[in-house]
Amino acid sequence: MTGRMRFANCFIAMSTGVMMSTYAGAGTIGVDVLTPPAPGDATGSLPQGPQALVLAKSLQALTEGRFADAEALARKVTEEQPDLAQGWYLLGLALANLDRVDEALTALRNSADLYTANAQPLVISGDLLRALGRVEEAQAAYAEAVQRDPSNWQAQDGLGTVLGAKGDQEAALAHFRAAVDAAPAGETDPALHLAVALLRAGQPEEAAKVLAPAAALPDAPPPVLETAARAALGAGESDAARGFFRRIADGGQSPSGRLGLAELALKAGDTAAAELELSAAREEYPKSIEVLSQLANLYGAMRRYEAALEVYSEALALAPGNPALIKGASLAEMRLGRLDAAADRAESLAARPGATGADLAWLATLREMQGKPEAARASYERAIEMQPDNWLALNNLAALTTEDDPARALDLAERAQKLAPDIPAVMDTLAWAAFRAGDVGQAARLYEKLHAGAPQDPVIAYRLGLVRLAQGQREEGRSLIEAALRTDPAFRYADEAKAALAGD
Secondary structure (H helix, E strand, O other), X not given: OHHHOOOOOOOOEEEOOEEEOOOOOOOOOOOOOOOOOOOOOOOOOOOOOHHHHHHHHHHHHHHOOOHHHHHHHHHHHHHHOOOOHXXXXXXXXXXXXXXXXXXHHHHHHHHHHHOOOOOHHHHXXXXXXXXXXXXXXXXXXXXXXXXXXXXXXXXXXXXXXHHHHOOOHHHHHHHHHHHHHHOOOOOOHHHHHHHHHHHHOOOHHHHHHHHHHHHHOOOOOHHHHHHHHHHHHHOOXXXXXXXXXXXXHHHOOOOHHHHHHHHHHHHOOOHHHHHHHHHHHHHHOOOOHHHHHHHHHHHHHOOOHHHHHHXXXXXXXXXXXXXXXXXXXXXXXXXXXXXXXXXHHHHHHHHOOOOOHHHHHHHHHHHHHOOOHHHHHHHHHHHHHHOOOOHHHHHHHHHHHOOOOHHHHHHHHHHHHHHOOOOHHHHHHHHHHHHHOOOHHHHHHHHHHHHHHOOXXXXXXXXXXXXXXXXXXXXXXXXXXXXXXXHOOOOOOHHHHHHHHHHO
16 A cells, blocks of 8 residues: 555454444544444344454454454454454454455455444545545445434545535535534544635635634644634634634644744734744754745845755755755855856756746846856746746746747747736846847837836836837937936946947
8 A cells, every 4th residue: 555554543442342443533534543433233232252352353353453463363254254244344344454455445345245334444445545546445434424414524524625625615515514504523533624715715704603612622733723813814803813822832742833923923013033943943843844935035035045045954954855955055156146156056956857938937037147058048948838827937038039939939928918917027028139139119108107107217218219209209219328327327238328429
């Protein structure tokens, strides 16, 4: 079985000759607890005499993690009395723990067929199938379990989980609600799963209401408290959210509490408080990639690039291939003026199997800054091949191509502008490409709009001046270029502007 999933925590009891169960695992992909089904409708009571003794030994072996022994004992029962549902059920559990899942599913199917109302073998079959990614089969197993016993909360919860993953949120919510109604007091998973689904559906107020009893428990687990906090935030209750995050932080089980408190501090504009929370989380959870990443990001936002790079490096020592960390470290190197180091990191990011167009565009940007336009062009080309709608790569490649191939630059710039129509820099690239390609009218319209929005921008004024000169409007053209030089005598194209005036 993929990942060698173990179903090792089998808590099993025998009571008055009938197997008892409190299985709790249907709401998660991994099944952590497998127990025999609750009493209900076996084809008969547990047999007396030798069969009962063998089943008891199988139960004991499961409890102790001796799964091969449990299998051998349960198989003996199924061979000697094949119409005994409990024997097939124990065999299914033992086989699942031995990673022989297909055999386990067969045994559980046999058990389910021998019961008429007990749905637990079907529930566990659904869990196993879902863990294997066999979603349609898992859904069928859960649906059969729900039909057989609508009061089985694990069945309702499992079916809701599968339907939610498939995008049928309305049906998922209905089954999650049924699971909440059927679950015993103190069982928090059904309310948690319903609340998560409600948040995804954009209903934070109801999510908060549903989760309130579970969150009020003194031993509420961190996922319950964190979801309650998210629901409170969605409902506009920041103080309530802060209380939930503080309980998580004080519990010392999860970094999500301090991460949430830092998030609230940042929303309030209190970077010092956010730093305190994240620094404390770093001490408490030194191997948490999320904590280190958030702290490094905060340092970067505070322009403390050396500190950011230190924390990114600390995180990368734990997760060397993490793309977000590599990108963050590269950005910090760039901010520190260490372009070669930044480019080296970006190169490793772009070379990994899962590289994206954005990764290639970032590498290209650094190549530009290094004064390597050909390498930059090559990376932008690759970025566009991987991600044709990457407007940044389209725009920048157009800018690099305008002087050599203005027609292609115009095509690239037009594509970029369609994707990012409101960004002035993209409009500038398009206007300049149009001008160099001979479309003076389009260039004029674009630069007029840009100049109206940024009359003090010397580059825009200079380029509009060139357009006016090309249109034969000499006085306005000269006036615009002179204004650009007055605004900033040393702007990027100052020498070209002076040459344009001298040659006019």
